[in-house]
Each structure stands twice: as C-alpha cells, then as structure tokens.
Amino acid sequence: MSNTNFPELIWYNGKIIPWQEATVHIVCHAIHYGSSVFEGVRCYDTPKGPAIFRLQEHTRRLFDSAKIYRFEIPFTAEEINQGCKDIVKDNNLKSAYLRPFAFMGAHNLGLNPPKVPLETSIIALNWGSYLGEESLEQGVDAAITSWNRLAPNTMPTGAKAGGNYLSSILITTEAKRHGYVEGIGLDSNGCISEGAGENIFVIRDGVINTPPLTSGILPGITRSTIMTLAKEMGYTVNEQAMPREALYLADEVFMCGTAAEVVPVRSVDQIKVGDGTRGPITEAIQKAYFGLFNGTTEDKWGWLSYIND
Ligand code: PMP
Incomplete structure (x- = not known):
C-alpha cells in the first residue's frame, strides 16, 4: 500500500505485523453482513507523555458490543488494552486515533455465523479532529x-x-x-x-x-x-x-x-x-x-x- 499516511504496523490477532499484510479474504462474513464490532479511541500527546483516553471504558464497550451479538472476542480486555498501547509505541506515534476492530472472518456466508471467535485487530491512525480543526x-x-x-x-x-x-x-x-x-x-x-x-x-x-x-x-x-x-x-x-x-x-x-x-x-x-x-x-x-x-x-x-x- 502506497499511502504514506498509514503507519507501518498493525496489531492483528495478537501479533504486530506489517500494515500491508493485514488483509482478509473476500468470503469474509463481516464484509457481506456488517458482522463486526469496533471502537474509536484517542491517544493524546500529554505533558506526561502519550496517553490513551478512557481505554478501559472503550474496551469494555467493545466487549459489550460483542456480547449483544453473542460474538466471542478471543482476547482478554487486558490483552486488547496492551495491544492498543503497543501499536502506538511500535509505530512511534505520540497521538493517534485507535480502531480496535473484531469481525466475523472468512468461514461461510450463512447468516447464522459459525460459532468461531472473531478476528481481532487494532489500527492506529494519525487523525485530526473529525469535523475539521476550525x-x-x-x-x-x-x-x-x-x-x-x-x-x-x-x-x-x-x-x-x-x-x-x-x-x-x-x-x-x-x-x-x-x-x-x-x-x-x-x-x-x-x-x-x-x-x-x-x-x-x-x-x-x-x-x-x-x-x-x-x-x-x-x-x-x-x-x-x-x-x-x-x-x-x-x-x-x-x-x-x-x-x-x-x-x-x-x-x-x-x-x-x-x-x-x-x-x-x-x-x-x-x-x-x-x-x-x-x-x-x-x-x-x-x-x-x-x-x-x-x-x-x-x-x-x-x-x-x-x-x-
Ligand atoms: N454516536 C455514534 C453513532 C458514534 O459513532 C460515536 C463515535 N463513536 C458517538 C456517538 C460518540 O461516541 P464516543 O464518544 O464513545 O466516541
């Protein structure tokens, strides 16, 4: 991927991998039916160093969203929290918009998704204020x-x-x-x-x-x-x-x-x-x-x- 605004690394199913390797198959349940849950979290560059705002609450809501749909995220909240910190650090970012994302992967296209855990990733992006700084x-x-x-x-x-x-x-x-x-x-x-x-x-x-x-x-x-x-x-x-x-x-x-x-x-x-x-x-x-x-x-x-x- 040539877009240089994207950071080099992504947290994907518990591992930090190069951005361009974090791909999915076209037979991915979430692409067809929107069967995914996610978060938007910000890391700010504070006077005491980069800090993620209300990380525990965001991760809790991620798990709540999954629970409503009876989806299983195969990681603990602590592992997701650590993944968020790691992906900021490993990309050398000071501030970031983080996107923890868990989705029904490539198993079948039946509406009743198979009882398999979600694929899980954490993306870190450099993003200004969404509706414009001004x-x-x-x-x-x-x-x-x-x-x-x-x-x-x-x-x-x-x-x-x-x-x-x-x-x-x-x-x-x-x-x-x-x-x-x-x-x-x-x-x-x-x-x-x-x-x-x-x-x-x-x-x-x-x-x-x-x-x-x-x-x-x-x-x-x-x-x-x-x-x-x-x-x-x-x-x-x-x-x-x-x-x-x-x-x-x-x-x-x-x-x-x-x-x-x-x-x-x-x-x-x-x-x-x-x-x-x-x-x-x-x-x-x-x-x-x-x-x-x-x-x-x-x-x-x-x-x-x-x-x-
Ligand atoms: N409503 C909707 C539909 C949203 O997508 C968001 C952004 N996540 C919000 C409200 C604000 O939620 P939060 O403050 O947790 O980002």
Missing part, C-alpha cells in the same frame, strides 16, 4: 436528515457494530449533499437522537440536556465524560427526550465524540443556534475537555492510560 472554534452547520436513527428492537444502538454504520452513512451523506457539515438523526418517536458519529447536547437557560439511551443513541464515552465534567463545573445536566424544536430554540448546541471531540453547532436547518457563534458554556466545556490532555484539567478519574507505564 470547526472546534467556529462551529458547524448541521441539519436534521430525513433518515431516522435505528428504532428500538430493530438493531441495538447500544452496540458499536459495523452494520449500524450504514445508518450513519445515510445521515451524514444526505447532510453533506445539501451542503451541511453533519447530519442529526431523530429517533423513531421523532425526538432528537444523535449525529452520524456524535452525541448531542442542547443548552437553554444554563441547563444542559442530552438525549437518553432510549433515543436510539450510542452510549458515547465522550458524552459520559462531558456529563461528568459539566456536573463538576456546577451545571445541571439532564438526560431527557427532546423534540426537534429544542435544537431551534437552544442557546447553545454541541456535538461530541472521540473522533469529533467537542464541536459547537452554530445552526440547525439554517436556523441560528443562539447568536450563531460558539456559546460560553460550550467553550468552558471544551476547555475542560481539552484540558485533560494539555494538563490544565486534573485527571481525577484516572481516565488517562500512559502508554509508557
């Missing part, structure tokens, strides 16, 4: 898309499974086709759910609200981080179902995720959010969030796993 300050224009998020008891949104991302692709591509940076999906009741790859927060009169797990969302780890930080900062934070007009009437809206980090939303469906610029609560939360990585927010929770420990 978006962190300027905010993004978002739109509610015609595609809803997955309804309860269709596919579990609590699992971060490959197949779910066809929903995200519909949402984000529709928004982009119409000139927006990101799409927001509603849940099957028409309440606000989440962005294509981000959870969403809505602020009015100083109160911070976010949709509950029953609104078709992925239980985001950035979401949980922000809820903890915001409460610590003295804000009231509620998980509650919200109608779409809550986005139009908000003083501030932001989206968050491991890849996107914390991004202000400056308009929804061409209606300005507040005065159309990043609001003060969003800015304070961004400062607290990025402070975890530049050392200005104390990591009271042990969220950083230093790769050299």
